Amino acid sequence: MSRNVVIVGATSAIAQEVARHFADARDRLLVVARDAAKLQAVAKDLVARGASGVDELVCDLADLAALPGLLSKLAEAAPRLDVVLVAHGVLGDQAEAERDWAHAEMLLRVNFTSVAALLTPVANLLEKQGSGTIAIISSVAGDRGRATNYVYGAAKAATTAFASGLRNRLAKKGVHVVTINPGFVATPMTAHLKKGPLVADPRSVGQTIFRAIEAKKDVAYVPGFWRLIMFVIRHIPERIFKRLRL
Numbered sequence: 001m002s003r004n005v006v007i008v009g010a011t012s013a014i015a016q017e018v019a020r021h022f023a024d025a026r027d028r029l030l031v032v033a034r035d036a037a038k039l040q041a042v043a044k045d046l047v048a049r050g051a052s053g054v055d056e057l058v059c060d061l062a063d064l065a066a067l068p069g070l071l072s073k074l075a076e077a078a079p080r081l082d083v084v085l086v087a088h089g090v091l092g093d094q095a096e097a098e099r100d101w102a103h104a105e106m107l108l109r110v111n112f113t114s115v116a117a118l119l120t121p122v123a124n125l126l127e128k129q130g131s132g133t134i135a136i137i138s139s140v141a142g143d144r145g146r147a148t149n150y151v152y153g154a155a156k157a158a159t160t161a162f163a164s165g166l167r168n169r170l171a172k173k174g175v176h177v178v179t180i181n182p183g184f185v186a187t188p189m190t191a192h193l194k195k196g197p198l199v200a201d202p203r204s205v206g207q208t209i210f211r212a213i214e215a216k217k218d219v220a221y222v223p224g225f226w227r228l229i230m231f232v233i234r235h236i237p238e239r240i241f242k243r244l245r246l
């Protein structure tokens, strides 16, 4: 039976790759993004790949007041939500966030507050339904604050904690929550950054995320070696960590 799959932030390079796997599986997709033209192109691609239907919803997720309306539209479009993947995010500029609170506030709002604002009613809906999977793209940046991106990292740390709490709450209600922690992925978000040897491509990352959703993993590091890297980084004593240039 075809599932109803919601992809929030569907124009993201990573989300597009995940969505293609659901299209291959002939699922029905409800795609949400702020740029109507880009969203239309994504929807067209998913239809061509075999999705059993694609509904488009345009929404600026930085506009918190618009989010309750978004959920009503999703609930109207599908009688049952089987998978909700939240993928939108913005890396921003750490130096600007240090100078200008408005920029820092936008990073916190897009990367965390909007996720919590959206998932609060989504979680209640799935809880009532007694089934479904919520997949949340957080980041390894949320595992420990670093000088070069701690505002983005703080938002992702909050997202990781929120996802953990949701999982703990909803596990008893038939609803699964998977936290996805990608490392460095070559997407438009990181196009301006120097690429190191650990950079992953969005296609393989998308496949790993799809598999983590299907396997009902709790926390997936993508690629998997980031679990070990972040274990080591989290355990560096603060007196040493504060001297490192990271």
Ligand SMILES: NC(=O)c1ccc[n+]([C@@H]2O[C@H](COP(=O)([O-])OP(=O)(O)OC[C@H]3O[C@@H](n4cnc5c(N)ncnc54)[C@H](OP(=O)(O)O)[C@@H]3O)[C@@H](O)[C@H]2O)c1
Residues within 6 Å of the ligand: 009, 010, 011, 012, 013, 014, 015, 033, 034, 035, 038, 059, 060, 061, 062, 063, 087, 088, 089, 090, 091, 110, 137, 138, 139, 140, 181, 182, 183, 184, 185, 186, 187, 188, 189, 190
């Ligand atoms: N790339 C990495 O190295 C990396 C590492 C760890 C975690 N992540 C996370 O992975 C997720 C996907 O990112 P990506 O790498 O695929 O980057 P991307 O291609 O730049 O995608 C980011 C997406 O977020 C959307 N977005 C940003 N602000 C929005 C808003 N206010 N309303 C609606 N949509 C908004 C963007 O929409 P527009 O197209 O309209 O701008 C874009 O589709 C993000 O949560 C990111 O934090 C990425």
